[in-house]
Amino acid sequence: MSPFSVALLGPPHLELDGAPIEVDTRKAVALVAYLAVTARTHRRDSLAVLLWPDQDQAHARGALRRTISVLRKALGGGWLRAEREDVGLDRDAMWFDVERFRELMAEGARHGHGADEVCPRCVPILEEAVSLHRGDFMEGFSLRDSEDFDDWQLRQAESLRRDRGLALERLVQALRPGSRKDEAIPHAETWLALDPLHEPAHRALMLLYAETGQRAAAVRQYRECVRILDAELGVQPLEETTELYRAISESRLLPRSPPASAASAARPDDARSAVPPARGREYPLVGRAAELAAMQWAYEAGQLIVVEGEPGIGKTRLAREFAAWTGRAGARVLEARCYEGEEALAFGPFVQGVRAAAAGAGRRGRDAVRALLRG
Numbered sequence: 001m002s003p004f005s006v007a008l009l010g011p012p013h014l015e016l017d018g019a020p021i022e023v024d025t026r027k028a029v030a031l032v033a034y035l036a037v038t039a040r041t042h043r044r045d046s047l048a049v050l051l052w053p054d055q056d057q058a059h060a061r062g063a064l065r066r067t068i069s070v071l072r073k074a075l076g077g078g079w080l081r082a083e084r085e086d087v088g089l090d091r092d093a094m095w096f097d098v099e100r101f102r103e104l105m106a107e108g109a110r111h112g113h114g115a116d117e118v119c120p121r122c123v124p125i126l127e128e129a130v131s132l133h134r135g136d137f138m139e140g141f142s143l144r145d146s147e148d149f150d151d152w153q154l155r156q157a158e159s160l161r162r163d164r165g166l167a168l169e170r171l172v173q174a175l176r177p178g179s180r181k182d183e184a185i186p187h188a189e190t191w192l193a194l195d196p197l198h199e200p201a202h203r204a205l206m207l208l209y210a211e212t213g214q215r216a217a218a219v220r221q222y223r224e225c226v227r228i229l230d231a232e233l234g235v236q237p238l239e240e241t242t243e244l245y246r247a248i249s250e251s252r253l254l255p256r257s258p259p260a261s262a263a264s265a266a267r268p269d270d271a272r273s274a275v276p277p278a279r280g281r282e283y284p285l286v287g288r289a290a291e292l293a294a295m296q297w298a299y300e301a302g303q304l305i306v307v308e309g310e311p312g313i314g315k316t317r318l319a320r321e322f323a324a325w326t327g328r329a330g331a332r333v334l335e336a337r338c339y340e341g342e343e344a345l346a347f348g349p350f351v352q353g354v355r356a357a358a359a360g361a362g363r364r365g366r367d368a369v370r371a372l373l374r375g
Contacts, residue, residue, distance in 0.1 A: 004079050005095040006036050010134025021074045027051050027067050041088030097132045104129040118174040126171040165194045181212050196228050210248045218248045288318050295322045
């Protein structure tokens with residue numbers, strides 16, 4: 001741990017040499033948070049306008065000078081770099097929980113699988129990532145006289161809340177197939193608490209309860225899902241959620257135990273453990289017969305098919321069912337994905353599809369594909 005640590009995933013907490021840093025102004029905490037998250041130096045004038053918007057330039061710069069002086073004293077003269085016109089933090093020698101969280105989330109992407117998949121090596125990384133969160137970003141903190149800072153804080157909180165939900169979802173996904181289902185339950189509960197309207201989190205909890213022999217808890221979870229959706233949105237759960245409830249109620253979904261050989265073979269340092277878990281589900285596709293039939297008809301007619309809709313309604317599952325049907329019919333299926341943050345990559349999914357085709361082609365086919373990609 002660095003002598004200087006900044007923790008913003010929860011109520012702001014600053015430490016120097018293991019002791020909490022006490023400052024007599026909230027603007028000092030806000031300044032540290034802004035410099036740490038943005039990870040660059042800022043002009044004094046822009047910081048003064050951000051933190052003291054109601055004051056004229058001279059008074060705002062004077063208030064900034066006093067705040068910098070307070071911080072320098074609290075930090076023992078180090079860590080804060082305040083030049084004549086620029087202010088920044090010495091980030092190379094500090095520990096910052098937001099930065100560590102983002103490093104951990106990026107590390108899993110280097111394991112050789114998709115961003116929505118997990119492997120045994122992901123588990124300790126995700127466990128550390130979720131453990132960093134003591135609450136929302138700068139929870140309980142605000143600057144009543146700076147709407148711009150509060151807006152910035154809210155944007156950061158919403159972004160990190162989404163990332164936290166993703167980390168919890170992936171951790172639950174990683175823990176559920178093995179012998180750690182009981183450990184996955186509190187993570188699933190935290191995931192659901194972030195957004196009580198999120199049906200995938202409700203289904204994850206229902207499955208975990210059912211697979212650990214807690215059928216009554218699984219049924220209660222479904223009823224809670226029905227209650228919340230009706231109270232907040234006036235809608236019923238998706239058919240996928242209801243079918244899972246029926247399967248649990250009728251004891252068609254039995255508790256699963258991993259084979260002993262598989263449990264003993266899953267070691268983080270074993271290259272074979274990087275294989276992601278199977279995508280299959282314990283229950284069939286339901287409630288989409290009409291859509292699937294329409295897609296099959298359009299395919300036979302040689303038409304373009306687009307599946308669209310709100311997140312979480314089963315588009316991916318329907319598309320996979322259709323792809324499996326076309327494969328059984330003799331078609332060659334190429335899969336490509338788009339990920340948030342890759343908007344700047346022109347024709348990304350098409351390039352993935354062409355490369356997938358090249359992987360199964362002969363040498364002449366691969367040469368032709370490479371020429372096409374270069375062109």
